[in-house]
Amino acid sequence: MSTMMVPILAAAGGGPAAAAGNTLVVWFSRSGNTRVIGGQIARSLQADRFEIQPAVPYPDDYFENVALAEREREAGTRPPLRASVQNIASYERLYLGFPIWGMTAPAVIRTFLSTHDVSGKTIIPFVTHGGYGLGNSLKVVAEHARGARLLDGFNLERPQERQTIEQVNAWLDTAR
Ligand SMILES: Cc1cc2nc3c(=O)[nH]c(=O)nc-3n(C[C@H](O)[C@H](O)[C@H](O)COP(=O)(O)O)c2cc1C
Numbered sequence: 001m002s003t004m005m006v007p008i009l010a011a012a013g014g015g016p017a018a019a020a021g022n023t024l025v026v027w028f029s030r031s032g033n034t035r036v037i038g039g040q041i042a043r044s045l046q047a048d049r050f051e052i053q054p055a056v057p058y059p060d061d062y063f064e065n066v067a068l069a070e071r072e073r074e075a076g077t078r079p080p081l082r083a084s085v086q087n088i089a090s091y092e093r094l095y096l097g098f099p100i101w102g103m104t105a106p107a108v109i110r111t112f113l114s115t116h117d118v119s120g121k122t123i124i125p126f127v128t129h130g131g132y133g134l135g136n137s138l139k140v141v142a143e144h145a146r147g148a149r150l151l152d153g154f155n156l157e158r159p160q161e162r163q164t165i166e167q168v169n170a171w172l173d174t175a176r
Contacts, residue, residue: 103135119147
């Protein structure tokens with residue numbers, strides 16, 4: 001469910017929010033909701049971007065992924081990432097995006113924050129969820145973002161993958 005992603009340098013250019021050379025937009029996304037927001041932030045601010053991906057991809061099947069996320073949450077797993085931000089020191093502001101998984105931040109967010117030095121940086125979270133709110137995700141970010149300043153961010157309810165699967169399954173049941 002993923003494509004290779006490496007840090008991309010922002011295009012130079014003008015615009016009202018152009019002075020974002022020290023801003024990095026980082027996100028993890030399974031089904032694209034958080035990715036859309038991250039892309040929009042990066043384009044609007046003309047900021048660099050980086051998509052967090054696990055070294056071992058998550059299951060394609062939604063419900064297998066839900067079960068795995070639950071196990072990772074219970075075990076406090078920090079799954080290795082496919083790639084890291086090599087030049088993290090050059091950024092002062094990080095927009096950090098993720099979906100809520102099992103009422104918290106996905107395990108790869110713990111990995112990202114504990115394997116990158118974010119001390120002294122400002123972190124602005126953007127979070128999507130399926131209707132059950134942010135859970136303890138911001139507390140988890142605060143605990144793992146050592147020395148960073150955490151600002152209020154943005155969140156959005158987007159249950160589209162589960163709803164889509166349920167509607168497709170209902171249709172398939174009638175079509176069999
Ligand atoms: C593994 C998994 C666990 C989820 N757990 C929750 C949850 O605990 N609470 C919630 O409101 N939504 C939950 N969702 C729904 C997602 O948070 C929501 O659809 C989000 O927008 C998906 O973002 P993405 O498209 O960037 O992956 C879960 C989705 C997945 C795949």
